[in-house]
Amino acid sequence: MNVEIVDISHDNFGSVLDWSGQAQGDDVGCKFCLYWEQPDRAQWPDSLAEREAVKREWFGRVWAEFGSCGKLALVGSRPVGYSQFSPPAYLPNVAEYECGPPISDGVFIACLYVREQRGKGVGSALLRAVLGDLHARGIDTVETFARSSSADSPSGPLRFWPKNGFSVVRRDDDFALVRRNVGSAAEGRATGPRWPRLRDSARIVIGARGTMPPRGASSN
Ligand SMILES: CC(C)(COP(=O)(O)OP(=O)(O)OC[C@H]1O[C@@H](n2cnc3c(N)ncnc32)[C@H](O)[C@@H]1OP(=O)(O)O)[C@@H](O)C(=O)NCCC(=O)NCCS
Numbered sequence: 001m002n003v004e005i006v007d008i009s010h011d012n013f014g015s016v017l018d019w020s021g022q023a024q025g026d027d028v029g030c031k032f033c034l035y036w037e038q039p040d041r042a043q044w045p046d047s048l049a050e051r052e053a054v055k056r057e058w059f060g061r062v063w064a065e066f067g068s069c070g071k072l073a074l075v076g077s078r079p080v081g082y083s084q085f086s087p088p089a090y091l092p093n094v095a096e097y098e099c100g101p102p103i104s105d106g107v108f109i110a111c112l113y114v115r116e117q118r119g120k121g122v123g124s125a126l127l128r129a130v131l132g133d134l135h136a137r138g139i140d141t142v143e144t145f146a147r148s149s150s151a152d153s154p155s156g157p158l159r160f161w162p163k164n165g166f167s168v169v170r171r172d173d174d175f176a177l178v179r180r181n182v183g184s185a186a187e188g189r190a191t192g193p194r195w196p197r198l199r200d201s202a203r204i205v206i207g208a209r210g211t212m213p214p215r216g217a218s219s220n
Helices: 048-065 092-096 122-136
Strands: 002-007 070-075 078-086 107-114 141-147 167-171 175-181 201-205
Touching: 002 122, 070 122, 078 122, 107 122, 122 141
Parallel strands: 107 141
Antiparallel strands: 002 070, 002 201, 070 078, 078 107, 141 175, 167 175
16 A cells, blocks of 8 residues: 655645544544644634634644644545644643643654554554654654553554554553654754645555664663
8 A cells, every 4th residue: 555644734734634524523623623722622613614724823833933743644645644743832732631741842743643544554654754754853752642541542542652662651540641762863954944835745655664763762
């Protein structure tokens, strides 16, 4: 299976996962989800168009200040996976987790999500692309909250993460803060922050050798 991993940019934001045609309520797609950005759901705009605008604004602001902060996994032209990541200061809802807080100078993976074709390596490919990107930009520490009781959490089940080089830092009854040190690339952030109109992409063939950066202190 050919999976293409692309940065989320102005040009392709419209392709961010959206299942509003098949569902109602708050669970209608990553494009409209403000879970990390606005912890108080009463403050979420009523209309999906307004929620999408808030989400776009978040991406634009974080791109300007930090750089690329989201990726899509595409099979053909079909978006099947989504990841969103940034320094935790841009994600107010991290404060709600007992096993936190994430380290302030690291990057927090807020979402890792594969909607279709799970169990075929798409989630691992998406994560490898995120870690490779952060490594190339000179970021060392990457964290997320994984969940023990369910595979459905912002970043998936706890069992997924050690397989990808992450170690548990702290845990509560349900969630665990997991961390991997990806090691800073010598060139650091060569290009600086940007919110590109042109698409950066990487093609990944599931089953082929991956692009994972060298494992750091948390390797196993
Ligand atoms: C976590 C997730 C991204 C993994 O994606 P995926 O494409 O299924 O992952 P992969 O196929 O690359 O699997 C990698 C490994 O993790 C394991 N794994 C994946 N999902 C698992 C699960 N639910 N329970 C246990 N192990 C799991 C696989 O067995 C595989 O291990 P293996 O290679 O030793 O067999 C996906 O399961 C997911 O999206 N979960 C829901 C997350 C969620 O709710 N996000 C909400 C965002 S708001």
